Amino acid sequence: MRIVFAGTPETAVPSLEALIASRHEVVAVVTRPDARAGRGRTLSASPVAEVAERHGIEVLKPATPSDPDFLDRLREIAPDCCPIVAYGALIRRAALDIPELGWVNLHFSVLPAWRGAAPVQRSIMAGDEVTGASVFSLTEGLDEGPVLGVITELVKPEDTAGTLLERLSVEGARLLVDALDHIEDGDIGVQQQDEELVSLAPKLTTEDARIAWNRPAFAIDRHVRGCTPAPGAWTELGDLRVKIEPLTIADESTLEPGQVSFGKKEVRVGTATTDVVLGTVRPHGKKPMDAADWGRGLSDPAGSFS
Structure with a gap:
């Protein structure tokens, strides 16, 4: 079967590589236009474009997939x-x-759960124990087409959105190839989505990533991991903004919600339930560092997060 693959970020690379290795012929790739990235803001091709070019596959980079020249070429x-x-x-x-x-x-x-741009992030933040990946027929509606195949995956206690998405991208690539095999063979099954079970996963904004310390420790832990690596969970200490990477839930409650205790070896923060112990933090404009090292470098290590 002759196919044109569309994808852009690193998440899509396992699928492209699996398709290239499959019985199907990838005759072209569609990806987003080159974008500026890194500290030098240099113009760079997408990860998918780089893989396609290495394999000598034609790469199409329309400003929009409605572009008449792109449609003509397709x-x-x-x-x-x-x-x-x-x-x-x-x-x-x-x-x-x-x-x-x-x-x-x-x-x-696992559709119809978490339709939208941030399904993995929202699943972790919601406290889901199981998530997965779905292959479905694309329609103009938001992720609402009939489902052709599903896999499930346990959400591990230490998972971040990054680690979970990495696993799903690999397992999902196998699912995608399998679905295309069955489409070509004419024996693919179809399951309509139940609209009563829909949940939405809109893209996370910077404000969505702000930590509310008056929530239970479990919810804060999930919030931080769901926002890691992007957009990054954050909070403020006075006028200092700091990003918080995955933390540890303590066994006892010694602090009020948001209250910070700076120790020689650890930094604790109060929540609505037990305290949490910070791991790595990233002060605005600086590199990630151990929370205790960050605390020792503050001129006035006291106060509460807000």
């Missing part, structure tokens, strides 16, 4: 199917209608 290529993983732009009807077998999306949740 018609010329005439793919049988277009698998898509974390592409980063909406595919409209004009593009959806081009491949005979449609567009097939790999989404990192």
Whole structure:
């Protein structure tokens, strides 16, 4: 089967590599235009584009997938199917209608749970014990097409959004290839989504990542891990903003919510239940550092987070 793959970030790379190694022919790749990244703000190709170029695959970088020149080129290529993983732009009807077998999306949740841009982050933050990945037929609605395959994955106590997404991207790649195999063979099963079970996972904003210390320690732990590595959970000590990386829940409660205790070997913060012990922190504009080292460097190590 001739396919055109659409994807952009590192998360999509395992799927592209699995498709290249599969029985299907990846005839082109669609990805977002080059973007500025790093401290030097140099213009860089997406991770998916870099992999495609290494394999000598044609790379298409339309400003929008509704661009007439892009649509014309996609018609010329005439793919049988277009698998898509974390592409980063909406595919409209004009593009959806081009491949005979449609567009097939790999989404990192068990649909209809967590439709949207941040399913893994929202799942961790909500305290889910199990999540997964789904392959579904892409429509113009938000992640609402019929489901073609599902895998499940336990959310480990130490998982961050980054580590969980890394596992799901690898396992999901296998699921995507399997779905395409069955589509080509004509024996794929289809399950309509139950609209009564929908939950939404909008993209996390900086304000969403702010820690509310009046919540239970378990919820704060999940919040921090769900925001790691991006956008990064944060709080303020006076006028100092600091990002908080995964922390440890203590056995006892000795502090009021948000109250900070700076010790020689650890930094504790009060919550609505037990204290939490900070691990690595990242003061604004600085590199990550051990919380105790950060505390020793403060001119007035006291007060409460807000």
